[in-house]
Amino acid sequence: MADDSLLNLSLELGMALQKRGWSLALAESCTGGWASEVVTMSKGSSSHFERGFVTYSNVAKTEMLGVSEATLDRFGAVSEETAREMAAGALHHSRAQVTAAITGIAGPDGGTVDKPVGTVCFAWASSGGALKSTTRHFSGDREAVRYQSVKAALEGVLQLTLTTDL
Numbered sequence: 001m002a003d004d005s006l007l008n009l010s011l012e013l014g015m016a017l018q019k020r021g022w023s024l025a026l027a028e029s030c031t032g033g034w035a036s037e038v039v040t041m042s043k044g045s046s047s048h049f050e051r052g053f054v055t056y057s058n059v060a061k062t063e064m065l066g067v068s069e070a071t072l073d074r075f076g077a078v079s080e081e082t083a084r085e086m087a088a089g090a091l092h093h094s095r096a097q098v099t100a101a102i103t104g105i106a107g108p109d110g111g112t113v114d115k116p117v118g119t120v121c122f123a124w125a126s127s128g129g130a131l132k133s134t135t136r137h138f139s140g141d142r143e144a145v146r147y148q149s150v151k152a153a154l155e156g157v158l159q160l161t162l163t164t165d166l
Helices: 004-020 034-039 058-065 069-075 080-092 142-163
Strands: 024-028 049-054 098-104 119-126 131-137
Touching: 004 034, 004 142, 024 034, 024 080, 034 049, 034 142, 049 058, 049 080, 058 069, 058 080, 069 080, 080 098, 080 119, 080 131, 098 142, 119 142, 131 142
Parallel strands: 024 049, 024 098
Antiparallel strands: 098 119, 119 131
């Protein structure tokens, strides 16, 4: 369920993408399509949302986005390395000019000492060559972690859209 904050973010992102003439593709794991839902909740989103990839399993990440099995084996699904390959794969397997990737541990299970519940890795890529990533640690229950992840990913797309030249 989206709130006014996410609706406003959807509208602002849509306007920024339209102004640039760009379209967006998303690669989501722990958010399960929620970021795509937020982008498409605003009227006219078909003009700037190209596609979404929900790649919850490692097999899906490999088959749909081209994430290397070696990367998954070495760094795990929840890593900036995987997020970067997801974002680059979404760019390669779409017609979008900008992408975002989200992979993390929303809980309540699945956390480790090194990667506790709430660990989420993000990456953003543009066809102009920009590729950046970060890891965030969110608190709260599963819903709260997923909500914060969606918001952070889309805020990152907005920032990239406002500051990148193709």
